[in-house]
Amino acid sequence: MTKKILITGSNGLLGQKLVYRLLNQADIDIIATSKGNNRLRTQSGYTYHPLDITDEQAVKEVIAKFTPDIVINTAAMTNVDACETEQDACRKMNVDAVEYLINALKTQHTNPHFIHLSTDFIFDGNNGPYRETDIPYPPNSVYADSKFMSEKLVEQSGLKWTIIRTILVYGVVDFMSRSNIVLWAKDALSKAKTINVVDDQFRTPTLSEDLAEGCVLVALKGATGIYHISGKDFMSIIELVNRVADFWHLDKSLIHPSKTATLGQAAERPLRTGFILDKARAELGYEPHSFEEGLAVVDTQLKDQQKD
Numbered sequence: 001m002t003k004k005i006l007i008t009g010s011n012g013l014l015g016q017k018l019v020y021r022l023l024n025q026a027d028i029d030i031i032a033t034s035k036g037n038n039r040l041r042t043q044s045g046y047t048y049h050p051l052d053i054t055d056e057q058a059v060k061e062v063i064a065k066f067t068p069d070i071v072i073n074t075a076a077m078t079n080v081d082a083c084e085t086e087q088d089a090c091r092k093m094n095v096d097a098v099e100y101l102i103n104a105l106k107t108q109h110t111n112p113h114f115i116h117l118s119t120d121f122i123f124d125g126n127n128g129p130y131r132e133t134d135i136p137y138p139p140n141s142v143y144a145d146s147k148f149m150s151e152k153l154v155e156q157s158g159l160k161w162t163i164i165r166t167i168l169v170y171g172v173v174d175f176m177s178r179s180n181i182v183l184w185a186k187d188a189l190s191k192a193k194t195i196n197v198v199d200d201q202f203r204t205p206t207l208s209e210d211l212a213e214g215c216v217l218v219a220l221k222g223a224t225g226i227y228h229i230s231g232k233d234f235m236s237i238i239e240l241v242n243r244v245a246d247f248w249h250l251d252k253s254l255i256h257p258s259k260t261a262t263l264g265q266a267a268e269r270p271l272r273t274g275f276i277l278d279k280a281r282a283e284l285g286y287e288p289h290s291f292e293e294g295l296a297v298v299d300t301q302l303k304d305q306q307k308d
């Protein structure tokens, strides 16, 4: 039977990848929603409807209009430092809007499945990599708190729910509103800019296509609970940037090691996160690309963009 999947934040990195991934999937009607106009290059094969998820009434109306079987909530205020300076906006987007979605879905009589995206930042970063069973303890940051609060709302929603936590997502989409670590490092080094890169933060960086695949596996299998979905290669940020430089044959002498504490960033960062993927592998059949395979995907897409 055809299932209706509604995606929030479909203009974003994950949102766009999800729409493209689901276009190839049989028996799925895709309802792509995001704030403002549709920025996907492909304009057919799905329905686009503008939706600002901080508008409670609009959320109610869109859920009532489309009666989705599954909602994948990718929309979020994802700029961690901006969340420190714009705390109200962060709370509205990352917490209140999640509540609006939950409340709207609770009025449906079809037992809809709510799939919500969360982050490694709900962990303090003292002893990563983390499993789903590890106890979250958010560092001192408004973004981390907001995502932790959203998880609690989802868990207590009474809906059929899944929380997908992910880490440092990289990839290429059209008309991106913000960059990511791989594109930033490649771009800076290509322009022969010196960059300071932390050597005391550790992550399992995630190719956006892998994250989309993890979300689709959850949706199609109807898997519930918490899943950690990230890349499989654990590395420091400086190692990541060095591997970017190696891949594109860029000058590594431009990369200067630095410490998180010296950066003066508004929000505290957890130092050592990363995920253990055993649960996602065993229950979903999730298998991500290696980091270099991910860079090869990015490289192909950048070349395709240049051709257009």
Ligand SMILES: NC(=O)c1ccc[n+]([C@@H]2O[C@H](COP(=O)([O-])OP(=O)(O)OC[C@H]3O[C@@H](n4cnc5c(N)ncnc54)[C@H](OP(=O)(O)O)[C@@H]3O)[C@@H](O)[C@H]2O)c1
Pocket: 008, 009, 010, 011, 012, 013, 014, 015, 033, 034, 035, 036, 051, 052, 053, 054, 073, 074, 075, 076, 077, 078, 093, 117, 118, 119, 120, 165, 166, 167, 168, 169, 170, 176, 177, 178
């Ligand atoms: N990216 C990461 O490294 C990372 C790491 C851990 C967890 N996550 C989580 O993964 C999820 C997806 O992240 P992402 O990287 O795909 O984020 P993203 O690229 O920033 O995408 C978020 C999208 O939501 C849209 N949006 C903003 N305000 C909105 C509103 N009020 N209503 C509806 N849509 C709105 C944005 O629109 P505009 O483009 O027009 O601003 C953007 O297209 C988020 O929940 C994030 O917290 C991401």
